[in-house]
Amino acid sequence: MTLLxxxxxxxxxxxxxxxxxxxxxxxxxxxxRINGEKLTGQINHATLLATLRGTSMGLAFSDHQYQFMQRVxxxxxxxxxxxxxxRGLNKVTELSSNGRLHLMLDSTPLALxxxxxxxxxxxxxxxxxxxxxxxxxxxxxxxxxxxxxxxLFNAVLATNSAKQ
Numbered sequence: 001m002t003l004l005x006x007x008x009x010x011x012x013x014x015x016x017x018x019x020x021x022x023x024x025x026x027x028x029x030x031x032x033r034i035n036g037e038k039l040t041g042q043i044n045h046a047t048l049l050a051t052l053r054g055t056s057m058g059l060a061f062s063d064h065q066y067q068f069m070q071r072v073x074x075x076x077x078x079x080x081x082x083x084x085x086x087r088g089l090n091k092v093t094e095l096s097s098n099g100r101l102h103l104m105l106d107s108t109p110l111a112l113x114x115x116x117x118x119x120x121x122x123x124x125x126x127x128x129x130x131x132x133x134x135x136x137x138x139x140x141x142x143x144x145x146x147x148x149x150x151x152l153f154n155a156v157l158a159t160n161s162a163k164q
Contacts, residue, residue: 032139043155058120063112065094102136
């Protein structure tokens, strides 16, 4: 092999490794956006269900996962929260390994533990109104916020920042 061939091989390897590195860095950002879009749609769906069913729905968070819940009538005087029975809302959703959740309710940050609580932090009433919340989905590169839009009675997704 000549010196020129070795340099060409090294240049090709550098390009391939550079593209692979770029791909891995962008993966966390794409996953955070996908998580944010999915959660926004699910919140809007749960809000609509609460209105149609005439019962409260809720959303419980840990620092890296969430679960939708519904209020169930146990007796005339007793209700309890249990996991939602609606398809698409009935399982615990876990973020990717580097994704983290941060919740603000009425402009107050709430501490999220490592486990999902038995009572939801966000509750969606049959009136269709959303509580004043901001949910930050933090991942490598870009953070996304899911928040209430009172004018639309919907949750919306926004990009917060592009970190270098």
